[in-house]
Amino acid sequence: AQKVTQAQTEISVVEKEDVTLDCVYETRDTTYYLFWYKQPPSGELVFLIRRNSFDEQNEISGRYSWNFQKSTSSFNFTITASQVVDSAVYFCALSAIGANSKLTFGKGITLSVRP
Amino acid sequence: AAGVIQSPRHLIKEKRETATLKCYPIPRHDTVYWYQQGPGQDPQFLISFYEKMQSDKGSIPDRFSAQQFSDYHSELNMSSLELGDSALYFCASSLGLAGGLSGELFFGEGSRLTVL
Numbered sequence: 001a002q003k004v005t006q007a008q009t010e011i012s013v014v015e016k017e018d019v020t021l022d023c024v025y026e027t028r029d030t031t032y033y034l035f036w037y038k039q040p041p042s043g044e045l046v047f048l049i050r051r052n053s054f055d056e057q058n059e060i061s062g063r064y065s066w067n068f069q070k071s072t073s074s075f076n077f078t079i080t081a082s083q084v085v086d087s088a089v090y091f092c093a094l095s096a097i098g099a100n101s102k103l104t105f106g107k108g109i110t111l112s113v114r115p
Numbered sequence: 116a117a118g119v120i121q122s123p124r125h126l127i128k129e130k131r132e133t134a135t136l137k138c139y140p141i142p143r144h145d146t147v148y149w150y151q152q153g154p155g156q157d158p159q160f161l162i163s164f165y166e167k168m169q170s171d172k173g174s175i176p177d178r179f180s181a182q183q184f185s186d187y188h189s190e191l192n193m194s195s196l197e198l199g200d201s202a203l204y205f206c207a208s209s210l211g212l213a214g215g216l217s218g219e220l221f222f223g224e225g226s227r228l229t230v231l
Contacts, residue, residue: 043203043224043227044222044223044225045205047222050219091157101209102163102171103148103160103220104160105157105159108157
C-alpha cells in the first residue's frame with residue numbers, strides 16, 4: 001500500500017521568509033512518481049512538479065526547490081522568499097508507474113504567508 | 116491551451132436526490148480520473164478510465180457510478196445523496212496511464228456539490 005505523510009498541518013511565516021514543507025512517503029513499488037500540488041483558496045489543484053523515483057536530482061524552479069532523498073523516502077519542498085500569494089494548501093502525492101496510476105495524497109499543509 | 120472542463124461548477128441537491136457531474140478531458144487525453152475532496156480533507160481517488168474502460172477503482176460508494184464515453188468525456192452519477200457526499204469533486208485527465216511520459220495529471224477546477 002502507498003502512504004504519504006505530511007506531518008506539518010499548518011505553517012505560518014512572514015513574507016520573505018524561506019519555508020520548507022516536508023513529505024515522507026511509503027511504497028512497495030520500486031519505481032514511482034512523486035508530486036507536489038498547490039491548492040489556493042479558490043480550490044483548484046495546481047500542478048507544481050513531478051519527480052520519478054530513478055531521478056534523484058534536486059530541482060529548482062524560480063523560488064521553488066525540491067529535495068528528493070530516496071534513502072529517507074522524503075520529497076521536501078522549499079519556497080524561498082515567500083510571498084502572500086504562496087498562501088495555499090500544499091499536497092504531496094505519490095503514484096505508481098504503470099496501470100494503477102492513481103494518486104495517493106498526503107493530508108496537505110496549510111501555508112499562510114503574512115505581509 | 117485547453118484545460119480539463121468540469122460542469123457544473125456548483126451544485127446543490129437535497130438528500131436522496133441524484134446528481135451527475137461531467138468532465139471533459141484535455142483534447143487527445145484518453146485517461147480520466149475522479150477524486151473526491153471533503154472539507155479540510157485530501158483528495159481521495161474514486162475511479163479511473165482508460166480508453167473508455169474502467170482502469171482502477173478506489174473508495175467509490177456503490178451509490179456512485181461512472182463511465183467514459185466515445186468522445187472521452189466522463190460522467191459521475193451519484194444517487195441517494197447523503198449529507199456526507201458534500202465535497203469538491205475533481206476530474207483529472209492524462210495521456211496514457213500514469214500520465215504518460217510526463218507523469219502529469221491535469222486537474223479540472225472541480226465541481227462543488229452541496230447536499231442539504
